[in-house]
Amino acid sequence: xxxxxxxxxxxxxxxxxxxxxxxSQGWNVAIHYNTSSAGAEKLRSExxxxxxxxxxxxxQANLMNEEEVQRLIPDVLRQFESLDLLVNNASxxxxxxxxxxxxxxxxxxxxxxxxxxxxxCRDLAKAVDKSLIINFVxxxxxxxxxxxxxxxxxxxxxxxxxxxxALEFAPNVRVxxxxxxxxxxxxxxxxxxxxxxxxxxxxxxxxxxxxxLRSMDFILTNDHLxxxxxxxxxxxxxxxxx
Numbered sequence: 001x002x003x004x005x006x007x008x009x010x011x012x013x014x015x016x017x018x019x020x021x022x023x024s025q026g027w028n029v030a031i032h033y034n035t036s037s038a039g040a041e042k043l044r045s046e047x048x049x050x051x052x053x054x055x056x057x058x059x060q061a062n063l064m065n066e067e068e069v070q071r072l073i074p075d076v077l078r079q080f081e082s083l084d085l086l087v088n089n090a091s092x093x094x095x096x097x098x099x100x101x102x103x104x105x106x107x108x109x110x111x112x113x114x115x116x117x118x119x120x121c122r123d124l125a126k127a128v129d130k131s132l133i134i135n136f137v138x139x140x141x142x143x144x145x146x147x148x149x150x151x152x153x154x155x156x157x158x159x160x161x162x163x164x165x166a167l168e169f170a171p172n173v174r175v176x177x178x179x180x181x182x183x184x185x186x187x188x189x190x191x192x193x194x195x196x197x198x199x200x201x202x203x204x205x206x207x208x209x210x211x212x213l214r215s216m217d218f219i220l221t222n223d224h225l226x227x228x229x230x231x232x233x234x235x236x237x238x239x240x241x242x
Contacts (some may be wrong), residue, residue, distance in 0.1 A: 002054065003079040006030040006072070008063070008120070009090025011039035014136070014183065017209045018087055018216065023047045028055040028074045030083075032064050032090065055080065063090060063116035064108065073123040085220075086124050088117035088158075091151075097150045106150045111235045113154035118161055125169045132174045134219055135162045139181040139233040159229060166227030174226040178215045182206045183235025202235030 005022050009015040011033040020043075021030045029047065033040040040058040047056045059078050061068040076083055092112045096105055121133055138155045139149065159177055166175040182198045183206065194206045211232035219225060231237045 004028040004082040005085035008032040008088045011036040015089040023051045031058045063112045086133045109150035109154045116156045130172045135177045137179045139179045139236045142237040165181035177229045179231045198241040
C-alpha cells in the first residue's frame with residue numbers, strides 16, 4: 001500500500017518543494033492550502049501528470065480557525081486509506097519587537113504556528129496506529145533576538161511540543177523537527193537579499209531547498225529517530241560569524 005503524507009501550506013515555496021519531493025519518492029500527497037487555491041490546483045495537476053501512479057488531493061483549511069483545523073485529519077483519512085506522515089510546514093512570519101507586538105499579532109502567530117500544529121499532531125496520534133510527524137521550526141529558536149518576537153516564541157513553543165509529543169506518542173508515532181535558516185528569499189525580495197543575509201552565517205551562503213529535503217530524507221529513513229531537531233541552516237544556530 002502506498003504511503004500518504006499531509007503537507008500543510010503545500011501550494012508554494014518550501015511546502016511545494018516538499019510535496020514534489022515526496023511524490024518523486026512514491027508518496028500520495030494531501031495538499032493543504034488556505035487561500036492559494038490556484039496554486040494548489042496547479043500543483044495537483046502537475047503532480048498527477050508527472051506521477052500518475054500516485055494519488056493527490058487538495059484540502060482547504062484556515063489554520064486560524066480551530067474548527068477547520070480539527071476537520072483536516074478526518075477529511076484526509078476519508079480520502080486516503082492511511083496517513084503515514086504529517087508535515088507541519090505552514091506558518092506566518094511577521095516582524096515586531098516585544099514592545100511593539102499587538103495582542104492580535106501575538107494571537108495570529110501563536111495560533112497558526114503553534115496551536116494548529118498542536119491540534120494536528122494530537123488528532124493524528126488519536127486517529128492512526130502508526131505515523132510520523134515533522135514540524136518545521138526555525139533556527140531563530142536558538143537565539144533571543146526579538147525583531148520577530150511573536151514568531152520566534154511560537155516556533156520555540158513548537159519545538160517544545162515536538163519533544164513532548166515524541167515522548168508521549170512513542171513508539172508508534174515518531175515526532176521530529178527541522179529548522180531551516182537562510183533558504184529562500186521573501187516573496188518581495190531577490191537572491192541578492194538572501195546572499196546579504198547569509199554573509200554572517202558560518203557557511204556564508206544560502207542553503208536553498210536541498211538541505212531541507214535531505215534532512216527530511218534522513219528523518220524518513222531513520223526509524224529510530226524521534227524527538228530530534230535537524231538544523232538545515234548552514235550553522236546559523238551557532239551564532240553569527242562577524
